[in-house]
Amino acid sequence: MAKKKDSGVTIPEIVWTDDLVWQLLVQIELSENRVMLLGKQKKGENTSGDSKVTVYQRMAASVFPQLHSQNAVAMGDRVKRKYEYLTKKYKVHAQRLQTTGEGVQSDANGNISDNEFFECYVPADGPNTTTTPRAQCIWVMLLMFLRIILTLCR
Secondary structure (H helix, E strand, O other), rough: OOOOOOOOOOOOOOOOOHHHHHHHHHHHHOOOHHHHHHHOOOOOOOOOOOOHHHHHHHHHHHHOOHHHHOOOHHHHHHHHHHHHHHHHHHHHHHHHOOOOOOOOEOOOOEEEEEEOOOOOOOOOOOOOOOOOOHHHHHHHHHHHHHHHHHHHHH
């Protein structure tokens, strides 16, 4: 599918509901789209030969068939922006999962310690009474994005 010339039909702003985001994630996971957007999962896997523009427009045609028929280029751009937004959010949250105590810390008296430590520890079953409010807030936000993160990690 080659990039179509913008027909000039103005497409209204898209309200990305949870259902639309999940429809997009389903399209991202399809092998012909995933290989181009996320890379190969297996060593011998071949790419489809499609451009990213083609992939975005193909996904737009599946998620928004009527709007895509009015302006394929604009809808491909809308899908691209949402994909890039989700990818950016994934990277932010994935980084937060990997953050440690952020290096050497000082004690309550301002003395720098030779030891590195975590500001807090969240057990596998979730926050408890010893979990700091900041860590609880991060935990809640991570749970909100967990389903998307797990989908993008596949």
